[in-house]
Amino acid sequence: MSLTLTRRGFLAGTAGMIALHPFSVRAAANQAHLRIMETTDLHVHVFPYDYYADRPTDQVGLSRTADLINGIRAEATNALLLDNGDFLQGNPMGDYIAYERGMKEGDTHPIIAAMNTLGYDASTLGNHEFNYGLDFLVKSLAGANFPVVCANIAKSLGASPREDETFLPPYVIVEREIVDGAGNSHPIRIGFIGFVPPQVMTWDRRHLEGNVAARDILEAARAWVPQMREEGADIVIALSHSGIGAADASDGMENASVPLAAVEGIDAILTGHNHLVFPSSAFAELAGVDIEKGTLMGTPATMGGFWGSHMGLIDLMLERDGAGWRVLSHVSEARPIYKRNEDRTTTALAEDVPAVLAAAQMEHDETLAYVRRAVGKTDAPLHSYFALVADDPSVQIVSNAQVWYIAQMMAGTEHEGLPILSAAAPFKAGGRGGPEYYTDVAAGDVAIKNVADLYLYPNTVRAVRITGATVKDWLERSAGMFNQIDVGAQDAPLLNPDFPSYNFDVIDGVEYQIDLSQPSKFDNKGNPINPEANRIVNLMFDGQPIDPAQEFIVATNNYRASGGGNFPGANDSTVVFDGPDTNRDVIVRYIVEKGTVSPRADGNWRFAPVDGATVIFETGPNGAAYAAEVPGVSIEEAGMADTGFARFRISL
Template identity: 75%
Template sequence: MRKLPQTPISRRGFLACSAASGALIALHPYSARAAANQAHLRIMETTDLHVHVFPYDYYADKPVDTVGLSRTASIIEGIRAEATNALLVDNGDFLQGNPLGDYIAYERGMKDGDMHPVITAMNTLGYDAGTIGNHEFNYGLGFLEKSIGGANFPIVLANIAKKQGATPREDETLFKPYVILDREITDGAGTSHPIRVGIIGFTPPQVMNWDRKHLEGNVQARDIVTTAEAWVPQMKEEGAEIIIALSHSGIGAAQREDGMENASVPLAAVEGIDALMTGHSHLVFPSADYDGQDAIDLSAGTIHGKPAVMGGFWGSHMGLIDLLLERDGNEWRVVSTTSEARPIYQRGEDRKVTALVEDDPEVLESIRPEHEAALDYVRRAVGETSAPLYSYFALVADDPSVQIVSIAQSWYIEQMMMGTEYEGLPILSAAAPFKAGGRGGPEYYTDVPAGPVAIKNVADLYLYPNTVRAVKVTGAQVKGWLERSAGMFNQIEPGATDAPLLNTDFPSYNFDVIDGVTYQIDLSQPAMFDREGNVVNEETNRIVNLRYNGAPIDPEAEFIIATNNYRATGGGSFPGTGDTIVFEAPDTNRDVIVRYIVEQGTINPSADDNWSFAPMEGTTVLFETGPKARDYMESVALDIEDAGDNADGYAQFRIKL
């Protein structure tokens, strides 16, 4: 094997044989076979890190092998070594998402000149560029600006402006819309050449709703594709030979619509974009998750013929796009591509996790003081619970982990409504389980034993730093809200045996339970809404026996629903949301839960069983949940029996309807 040349396009030089193990690293075919007028450029992506630098689950307070930039970092060196030239970029959602991020935002704070630990870690690894995800705005613009102030790499974002002009190119953008990196690239003969790489960034325009408190009146958002169509030609005019789009936007519908949240497919069709780094959806591309979708070629790893990648979340994967470039006159052009998402761990047939990489000790040490401070932060007790808080059955029965969130929200909004025009209206509360298995795996559930409740437990009950909202709705909208939520379940034929209960395409965070009313869900009926919230069965009635104070709910009656900013502003497309907000709290849902527990001293989170499935004689369904659910099955108000484990490590339970 020929000696690997240095990689001048990367700011952190590396030689092939310097891996910790000392093993030789095979060159990518593009590097091994590039001719004198050809060069291999590898683009490495992290996305949706959500402050996961250490391989640590702060909620469970234990090390894990499935997350952490420190783990991803250890394969960055080897991945760089496989390529003659490499760039490292981050695709957003790095600033919020675990208690370390909350500790910095709420406890330590960010003064001018302070370093945010995730930025410290990224500086340690020598990132070349990054963009802003939607969650970067969760703590406010001031916090965001101070946090990224210490970045040793450019941050770009094209579709958020402090002041909009007549066209995107006339906007006063919040960050630089793009950057053109002047680099040296080494060809197959070992000769260096200049190259100009343009990098542009995008985030979902829905941030204007999701973080209205911080953004309204301060910035404006544009459609992703419209913005790209304006700026990419200018990047070409300024000499960008290769353009990389950092799209903190999921891979959604191929049909273009204005204001799309998941706009990466139509974005890939924009002329001039050569490679697309995607994210936001916490999935992997290329993978079977996207099999059969329009404009996608999974075998080639392309969207509209452009190479694309999505590198999972929390550091689970390193996204890789490899470009074989060829000299065309005085410019470079792409002649061949490959895409891959390389994992840091694997699950065996027994569902046990095997780490594929070690930690990068330099990354760990760079933020160890902040990590230790975050551990102290989450371990503080704030009260007691007289009963365990768990979410193993949250999708099939009224649940203590959801109940306590609802109770705290109602308690808070009752106080906030005093002295307002809405005082006296009935107050309901909507809450959903956030940790309910799914993509998180069979261990991804809330499980807090009876006894002391610490901040880490509250963060486990409520994963996101949402703020409390109150909306005013009608009785008809309450029913519509619950019909939307009932999309969690498949339609079940009466008399069926062991039919799969859960609709696996429906996210658990959209399964709202509304406390303050009682109701049943008739599974024999089709769902009223599809996954995106569009009405597909207008005449259906899954929600039956809906009552308030024991009487059938009046469709014209008015109610206040306590919820969060995501749901109240239209997240999930629920009836009764989007334009019905009557109160915007300055407090997060987590803070409200903590305050409630502190005031009560000891809480009783026992579920009140205000909802259930409508009986279906002679019918059984199968429900999958975490194996530890067996510890609590006797306390659930269901006719339920253990049905063993499935191949993915989940426990199965048979429910008689």
């Protein structure tokens, strides 16, 4: 049985009542305007709500994207709605369903229930669909009223992709009725094929090893797309949960969408995984990418942001000939659900669709209770009042979690056995945020929403491989946080006000001192200004002076590893692991796994003595309660500043 493409009974006869897209206006007999809508990387964001901050937000939510979807359907006679993967995991609602409620036979996952209300035509798997294991995935997909396809994950591999026993159908060909410019209906066969990064076999090794195997994306596409054409697909749409990256193909590419778009037989490609928007200037310099035309290798493409922030859209003008349908022209875009104002506030550009909210209302309420109750305990306070002057528990727990995670990711790789260090910086450390802008979680219960205090940004975990010499320079860059202090100086200002706290990386796993009598080796932007300076002294690893030639794995985040802050050794050339998980999710998993965490700062860094000198720094007044416990430094109160900050003195 065939269905009209609108899936809402919209017929050409109503066209005069609404504003139509130019393609619909221009379409002649035997020509049809087809709109392809994409959501991608929803990560369980049904509601416009930040569960970590425990407050509403205009920046996320399928309930808002749904408003755009409904609007698009009203603008043309033929429309498809597709999802590009990473819908099942990625916020506390996903964790609540997986770890607390579970999925019994017959249960419907809330994100699936919400998607069902919108009438999706198809979806593919993202890498995060595997995070909770295959049994959970199968039970979740059972509730979908739409096909889910994936061509490069197999229960068993054959001699060629076509001989694989795929985990899900590699593709699906659906029969639809499409309305042409004269108002006549015609049959059309549309094929959807899906792909996921083969790196899932590393990222979710514990769930997948011995159960499934992954093929290279391009290898799978080159085998299956011709078969789809042989079976009569008029149009083939690739659902590529793979980012926009290099144009030159290589085995096992994670971000393979550009060469994938060049595979003969693919008419349009939906991308994701990057958590970016296409077309946009983010991809302006890449080979094979045309952001003006919205194409990859000449093929129409889109990427709809993440968490429901955008809806990707490809408009195709199709023409019917003796051989079926072909693409005459196209337009690609990504429509946002909000805009960011000059004053950093946001304005909503879409409203909630009540049916989408209703589909997950019960689970939303249960998730709120979940994030507000304890998921673990800490046996020491988690505060950041002294994070800029001494080793600190709020940074320590981040480092502990990053090392725990990266150790698992390095297992079975060529990097296994190398020592793992962790670089982490304090985010809530006063400054422009004011005297209350600090992490402060008492010993005892830790709730999920407390993790937002520990890690403000939705960064993802990465790891770099660098030498001991580069570790030292990384720390030299961090030490720009401090002013140079002369011997005998009295109450000199300690902190460089132009140096952001998020660039003050502490590297855990080594021990070191910072000699403030030396000038900074780098300026505030990371450019060398005093090449011979050596603020980092007594740098030790495993009780011995660090070997400049020894190699280390350093756990960090995507911002730092991709060059953010301009740190020595932190760039794309040194990255050996680009994780799919956010640092915040890793911290939550770490707390859940450990039950009780011990984030006491281990005092692995401190200031070197500077004869007769004292320095002054400011922090939140509530820090006074913890001053006596700060490791490696003697701190005394020095009055209040006019700004509401408390002043403290350190004798160097």
